[in-house]
Amino acid sequence: MPEGLPQHPAHDGRLIDANLHLLDRQLLDRDGRPILAIGDLRIERRDDGRHVVTQLLLGFGLTARFFGAHRPVSDADGVPWSSVTEVGSAITTNLARDDVPALWVERWWRDRVIAPIPGGRHDPG
Numbered sequence: 001m002p003e004g005l006p007q008h009p010a011h012d013g014r015l016i017d018a019n020l021h022l023l024d025r026q027l028l029d030r031d032g033r034p035i036l037a038i039g040d041l042r043i044e045r046r047d048d049g050r051h052v053v054t055q056l057l058l059g060f061g062l063t064a065r066f067f068g069a070h071r072p073v074s075d076a077d078g079v080p081w082s083s084v085t086e087v088g089s090a091i092t093t094n095l096a097r098d099d100v101p102a103l104w105v106e107r108w109w110r111d112r113v114i115a116p117i118p119g120g121r122h123d124p125g
Contacts, residue, residue: 016087018043018053026090027058027079029097036102038091042078053081056091058102078102 018041027035042055057078079093079100086092
C-alpha cells in the first residue's frame with residue numbers, strides 16, 4: 001500500500017471507493033434505461049464509526065433554476081442506496097424511470113419549455 005494513505009477497516013460487505021465506483025456513473029432503471037449521472041452522495045456515519053452511502057444524488061437542478069423552475073417540496077433528494085441492485089460500469093436500481101423524483105427537471109422542461117413550441121407535444125416515436 002502507498003505510504004501515507006489510510007488503511008480501510010475490515011468489515012462485512014463490499015468496500016466501494018465512492019469517487020471511483022459511484023460518482024459520475026450513469027444510473028439505470030430496472031429495465032436498463034438511463035436515468036441520470038450520479039452527481040453527489042449522501043453519506044452518514046454509523047455508531048460504529050463506519051461511513052455508509054445512504055443516497056445517490058442526481059440531477060441538473062441548478063441549470064433549471066436559472067430558468068425559473070423550482071424543485072417540488074414533496075420530492076426526495078435522490079435515490080436511496082437500498083434501491084441499488086448492481087454496481088458496475090453503471091449503477092442499476094430496482095426503480096422505474098418514471099418513479100425517480102430527480103427527473104422533476106426533465107418533466108418541467110417538457111411541460112414548460114418544449115410543449116409550448118409548435119409541434120412540441122408531438123411524439124415522434
